[in-house]
Amino acid sequence: MNRQELVLVGAVAAGGALGSACRYLVGAFIQGRSAPGFPVATLVINVAGSFLLGLVLQAALEGTAMSPGMRLFLATGFCGGFTTFSTFSYETLRLVEEGEHAPALAYVTLSVALSLAAALAGMTLARRLFARG
Numbered sequence: 001m002n003r004q005e006l007v008l009v010g011a012v013a014a015g016g017a018l019g020s021a022c023r024y025l026v027g028a029f030i031q032g033r034s035a036p037g038f039p040v041a042t043l044v045i046n047v048a049g050s051f052l053l054g055l056v057l058q059a060a061l062e063g064t065a066m067s068p069g070m071r072l073f074l075a076t077g078f079c080g081g082f083t084t085f086s087t088f089s090y091e092t093l094r095l096v097e098e099g100e101h102a103p104a105l106a107y108v109t110l111s112v113a114l115s116l117a118a119a120l121a122g123m124t125l126a127r128r129l130f131a132r133g
Contacts, residue, residue, distance in 0.1 A: 039091040
């Protein structure tokens, strides 16, 4: 691996560490203030992460002065460490196993719909903020 590749791997690792720490802090903050049983924190984190990823990647596509290292730090690193799809899958299956079919369906539906909407909102904002021309 050459020096440039090592720098990019370092950017992903640093972003992932920061994203994971933020996931823990945001999750603990939200879950401590929500009703037990429904994974509100994971839902909020996935929607926020979808928004941020849409914003970052669309901003990069719009030709802003975002370096490849910064894009990897934010998109692959931070968002990868922050969002929680594996937790989402586990929590959904736990709800189903506990016979909580309606909450499981609501969780899946809300997670997918809100995360797609958030990603679109992030992309739209990036297009407006960083449009060429």
